[in-house]
Amino acid sequence: MSKLTTVELTDLPAKPRGGGDEIHRSWNRLVAAHKSVAGLFTTLNELRAGQDDMRGAISEAHRDQARAAIVFTAAGIDACLRTLLRDCLPTLLAVPGGAHGAFVGHFMAQRLNGPLTKATKDAVTNIDPRSALIDLYVEDLTGSSIQGAKDLARCRDALGLKKDPALDDAILDGHQSFFDARHEVVHELDLVDPSGKGSRGRRHRDLAAVGTQCDGALQLMHAFIAPTARTVKAARRATGGSTP
Template sequence: MLSKLTRVELTALPHKPRGGGLEIQRSWSRLVATHAVVSGLFTTLNDLRASQDDMRGAISETHRDQARAAIVFTAAGIDACLRTLLRDALHTLLLTDGSAHGAFIKHFRDGRLQGELTEATKRAVVDIDPRSALIDLYVNDLAGSSIQGAEDLAKCRNALGVLSREVVDG
């Protein structure tokens, strides 16, 4: 007998982007790992639901916990992936003039270099390698405590020089 249960599954990841080099290697690995973990959680959720005697009515607390875990792991995985991508790719992206470099300049001109400089900004400016120190400071400013809200994601997108028309919001 075929089950009327709708299975919850993730769409398969596309192939790894070509030409990304080492700058995307670690973040791509984190994305693949996140996808695998969340897919596994959904497989477990599907198996739990399929083993129920009666599939009518509200889902159980165990099923809700499994769905919550999938959401938490997805958010944490995307956060880790973007943090890594920012750390690994910005040094290369900021070697040339473009939208990523424009976002970098805007961040410092409109933020960190306005008014009294913070100790962290002062340390970065006088660092043995000021550019790298400023990029690290930029990444820390972008990543904050987490990258999960739409505004955080847009800041990361802009910092990486990805145009909003290339990534659909929502």
């Protein structure tokens, strides 16, 4: 009997209902990311099962599969949250509530407090200033990528989900280790000492730990999408729109 421990993802829950077109693209991005990462783990398991001695040392090639899973997961999070914000904020900002309060608070503190930047002026004077300001807001929130728990919290607040118990600060902080790993893999190539001084060996990624981190991070995106679907549905109703 093989003692090989496989690395697998938990299935995603069913697609949340009630969000309509606003959550469609972000959900598809999450499903695609989940499928890609699951495929990497399947390949990893097959490579390990093909070893002459499955109890032997884990090769660097196997750990590279785990590193790729971290990168794919992080890319999925970036795409999912950025799309969720862009597609849902126009609806959420049409009604009073947490999302609108976070939007106003951000611009008052970051964009309208002092001399206006060119980007702010361009957005205000755009032929469609509302859309341009939302785009600017999303860029401020997500930057080039989500870097950690603080960025997750800002996205949560922007979606009006600050009081959601499934997204409280302690839960988001619990995912910081995943983002730290992503930084090490992407920006340091997983070198122990990226400065070049002393040891430059690569970190020995624990495969089971990587699987747990990636699985938790992808499941967290469902925790973002599901309550957003509900708030979008409520906002549609408040403005007299349809609620598919």
